[in-house]
Amino acid sequence: MSAALRMSTWLESLFTDVSADLQPSWLQVFRAQQFEKFLHRGLPTRKEEWWKYTNVAYLEKTKFSFPVLSEITKIPLKKTLDSAILMVFKNGRFSQELSRTHLLPPEVILSPLNQAIITHENLIKPYLLKKQPELRNSLAYLNSAFARDGMFLYVPENCIVPYPIHLLFLNTEQDDFISCPRNIVIVKENAQVKIMEEHAAYQANNYFTNVMTELYVSAYACLDYYKLQNESSTATHVADIQVQQKHDSHVNTFFADYGSRLAREDLTVNMHERNAACHMNGLYLLEQDEQQIDNHIYVDHVATNCNSSMLYKGILDKKSQAVFNGKVFAHAGAKQTHAKQSNHNLLLSPMAEVNTKPELEIYADDVKCTHGATVGQLDENALFYLRARGIEKQEALQILAQAFVEEVMQKIADPDVKKYIQQQVRQHANL
């Protein structure tokens, strides 16, 4: 019996719940199809090449429910991003009272998805119903079936959103729940926007976030996407991020992952038109036994003169495990592709483990591709040098850990976002 079938009883009952939502009939049909698809595929298994190192089989052991509404009336985090447009979701549901959107330019549509589905039905429908190839991550189908809320953002032509949009998914005060937020971002021609999607926890333990974010970037548009995964240390976080780039568009992504027992980021970038550029950066910090953080990236270079780069850095302590799998695929038509991949890891414990696999698959001529990966230990000489100057061991370790990630931190263009991430990194590099 497949995993999905074993889970199917309680999944069916959750699906009955979703089906009862007020929704257009096409959406109901779409969800049912996606649900079938998931039941058919089941949970990803380690037999699939792309899931070789990620074992999610344990998910079937918990009977997850949908969260009940959270009562908290204040954001229980030390800080949120100042001077940002803030969209807060409590246990996956939009919270009007915690959100702050007055800085938003009036021509921009920013709305919780469950409202947008009604108010902007015709705008959203083609994106949700678009034809797409079979997804590598079967949990994305479950997201489509179960997604009840999330962010819908539409930035019209030539519009520049002056402040970052901070999307905060706060998981709180409950256990054993599943949350499937869906974010849809449409950036029209020559528009610019920065989004920071953060997943955080407060008094919540064994929950499961299965999020999907779609980013549609039109010609000459510019999108910065920051993803901060700071879930509870017993949670599971699976994310599927799909980027569609039109010609001459520019995307920067930054993934900062420190939370969760198991976190998996699947980033797919489609460059189907000429002159697009995508720069993907990230860091992961693992400080617990049995913690695992995986980054899987797939860049599809179809058109000419596109440019992609990846720089991911990770620090691992204790018996933790990280996976980096970056794949660049350059089709025959993708002439003058520039692609660069690098992944560097620092192991602080002999028990920590990294599987790193930058891959290139090239069918085009005239391409420039490089890749490199390293796994190393702390420089004992540097540590001694700092200590010999009176700096305590703990602080010296922190200084060296921060020095290690500094190169990738430099890639964060927005100064406020950078400060915000730096502050979180400092908390987590407290090794």
Added chain:
Amino acid sequence: MLKIKNLHASIQDEKQKTKSILRGIDLHVKPGEVHAIMGPNGSGKSTLANILAGREEYQITQGEMWLDGQNLMDLPPEARATAGLFLAFQYPVEIPGVNNMYFLKAAVNSVRKQRQLPPLDAMDFLTLIKSKMKEVGMDEKFLNRAVNEGFSGGEKKRNEILQMLMLEPKLAILDETDSGLDIDALQSVAKGVNSLRDPNRSIVVVTHYQRLLSYIVPDVVHVMVKGQIIKSGGKELALELEEKGYGWLNENVEQV
């Protein structure tokens, strides 16, 4: 100030074979004194300096080391530094990604904390460091570089002296700080060291050359060969070594 009694130390090499490096070092440096340690390559001078600073890879099989009445054996490297011991490394380490100014400030403030002084604020720190940089002839642009990264040999040595001046140690050990320095640099390093000389401070200089010792005049000169101090004398001993080399001392070496 510094008392070393019958210190024996060894290291395990890659083949897990034990190699003894220090074979019974006795050294007594009184407050205000300057001692020079000379000796052939590989005789154990840097090993001694590193062991004093708290390097953990060496095994101390016998002996004692005391700084100002404190047993160094009990202290981790950072506590030795805050207790007033400073080693200017023969090969200063490059630390990419760590800003030199940030590093110097962290070091100064940890030492101050230990001495129960308030941390220096950014302004005071900057004023102080700029004046010390002038003393050792370092351009201010080195503050914004990564610690020692891409520094020339001489620039690294000046950076060591700068750190020493900022930390104001009780006991400074200079391990071949003079090697690789041009004549101007040698003079400014010597000037920096001499500015620290005071009746409550001691200095140990490890060197191969008499030249440095004509700027920093030692009270005592020791000769170390194969992990032992085989001869000690006044500053004339350095001149004699310069003239005759180490060969004539061989009869003083205990056989291993």
